[in-house]
Amino acid sequence: MGRKLRVGVQLPEVERFVPWTELREMAITAEDVGFDSLWLGDHLLYRREGEVTGPWEAWSTLAAIGAVTNRIEIGPLVAATSFHNP
Template sequence: MTTGRPQFGIDTAQHQQTWAQLLEHVRFAEDAGFDGIWLFDHFKALYGDPNGPCLEAWTLLAALAAATTRIRLGPMVTGMTYRHPSMLAMEAVTVDHVSGGRVELAVGAAWFEQEHRELGF
């Protein structure tokens, strides 16, 4: 049986948002007491303007780790077909060091076929 208080996080899909907007949302979540912030691991926007901003998840997680102090960070799911496993491991370890141990890692199958075709995966 798990004890303790429930934990709450926010999914802040980073497409159609600028760095400044994302940083504002994440800092708000941290100040409001949320426990985690989760990004999606895609390289193009899934809705809205296909040419709109869509910041890469692991680079963005490193930047957010440096800009926050308490909130846990991670991808909702990292698509295993996007990166070699050893590259993903190094990215996660790097962000974990930058964040002081606040990274949550979730991995799974990447499903967006169009994205795979366009990026040559």
């Protein structure tokens, strides 16, 4: 009758620094519990309370997540092309 509902998850990147080992475990867990997709924002800088912080670079991180997962679809939540040299 209709299409199956697909549900994705955005990994944290702004609230706090997340080490690669924790990102990897979150991605594997998201796949194991049945999420269909996983997303990262493509931002390089955030300004919070006068402090400039930066997350992991999205495209390299997504490639690394792709290497440790099998089924889950991955993608950038935002693709800020002006941050990257063609």
